[in-house]
Amino acid sequence: MTERVVPEPERKRRRPTKQGVVLSAELIVDTALRLVGLHGAEALTVRRLGAALGADPSAVYRYFHSTDDLLIAIADELIGRAQHGWRPTGDWRADLRAIGLRIHAAYQAHPQAALLAAHRTTGRANEITAVENILGILRNAGFPDPEAVRIYHAFVDQSLGFAVLDAAALALPSAALSADYQVWQASYARLDATTHPHIAATAHLLTADMNRSAYPHALDLLLDAAEARLGRSGG
Amino acid sequence: MTERVVPEPERKRRRPTKQGVVLSAELIVDTALRLVGLHGAEALTVRRLGAALGADPSAVYRYFHSTDDLLIAIADELIGRAQHGWRPTGDWRADLRAIGLRIHAAYQAHPQAALLAAHRTTGRANEITAVENILGILRNAGFPDPEAVRIYHAFVDQSLGFAVLDAAALALPSAALSADYQVWQASYARLDATTHPHIAATAHLLTADMNRSAYPHALDLLLDAAEARLGRSGG
DNA sequence: TCCCTACGTCAATGCCGTTGACATACTCTG
DNA sequence: CAGAGTATGTCAACGGCATTGACGTAGGGA
Secondary structure (H helix, E strand, O other): OOOOOOOHHHOOOOOOOOOOOOOOHHHHHHHHHHHHHHHOHHHOOHHHHHHHHOOOHHHHHHOOOOHHHHHHHHHHHHHHHHHOOOOOOOOHHHHHHHHHHHHHHHHHOOHHHHHHHOOOOOOOHHHHHHHHHHHHHHHHHOOOHHHHHHHHHHHHHHHHHHHHHHHHHHHOOHHHHHHHHHHHHHHHOOOOOOOOHHHHHHHHHHHHHOOOOOHHHHHHHHHHHHHHHHHHHOO | OOOOOOOHHHOOOOOOOOOOOOOOHHHHHHHHHHHHHHHOHHHOOHHHHHHHHOOOHHHHHHOOOOHHHHHHHHHHHHHHHHHOOOOOOOOHHHHHHHHHHHHHHHHHOOHHHHHHHOOOOOOOHHHHHHHHHHHHHHHHHOOOHHHHHHHHHHHHHHHHHHHHHHHHHHHOOHHHHHHHHHHHHHHHOOOOOOOOHHHHHHHHHHHHHOOOOOHHHHHHHHHHHHHHHHHHHOO
């Protein structure tokens, strides 16, 4: 077999499909994101993707080695969107907070795709840019390199971890979605105070809080702690 | 159709399969965990599960409505294992740290299953116990209820979020696993210092740190920040 | 001992990803 | 502008997947 996939920058011949569509890796990624946004994660199949593109399903394999390969491309696209238009302000804490919220938001905008992609390391251009930016903020803030790297790691994984969990909540098929809320209302809100005193005492607060993402709060806690350490060591 | 699934506590007739195995929900969950541990997440199919059990695949549907239903049961089982044998010491910070590490460890012990299950809310017995325990620790420590609930939420979601990410790293098929490491070695370790100064300056630290979980560090940061707030408001 | 039905089994349906062979239309060379 | 070479779209086929309806049998209750 001559290699089935030709790297995008080397592509010369762009031959339209029977239905007149000119394919590209970018078009396929965008279509996949749209498909998944419209019909859920379970709609992301090669066959449906082909139909949505207006091409034979197997044409996808001329651009990606496998569905997993496509997923990596989707992941990098989401990271790219998170950074689009971002500029540093010079205030390390505000910058880090903004990047964290942007990453989280970019994945929440495509929860079904986030669920599939957020835990993948892409090693591609957009990911590398993000790493460079975040490390730069921390080092310029005055964190010594070992500390900068450790905080970078915790910060990024925290962002992505919350992105996965919160995406999961959004991505549940609407039937299961309301079921998930019912779980809290039904199972937790009416537990007996003698067997579960702490849940019973805070049930009203819990049901309110579980409907929101805990990420902004968790992010602030992380930044609080980082700032305290900077004050201790650096300043 | 008479309902296909009979709730476990009401089961009376335990009829062995052709191969002489007596099925139960518990046996199926354990077998699924073993299967997934031995052969990866992609081995968790109803057909293989049937084979591993010594039963017709469709027998599983006498115990679970769907594979998703089975997944919820697996998730609750993992939460249960995380708490098995745990006892509070009275030191809120040590207790919370221990629970966080236990949750993380329980999922890391079954990374393939964790990847499938960690983002699901089960609403089942083991999950409820965990919620009650964590809330109790925070309220007894002196956190006011609204703060206790907010920290609880951030703490739990952070634990599960890192569990997912770290499970993903462990669960990659070994081919992709080394590939993931290669990504760091190849893509990051040799980036040009003029285009990516911060990555280049910390490459040696990065490659060392990315091989570990950032969870313990992130957990300590969260506990630091919580403790600081407690000192400010409560004491 | 007989009835009832829970539960294991079987077979069928319509999906899925992936691949090898094929055909065609694009680009490149002269 | 003609012909060659091949990139890329298409087709058909494979084996595997979850799920379900029908069936029969064995276990428990009377």
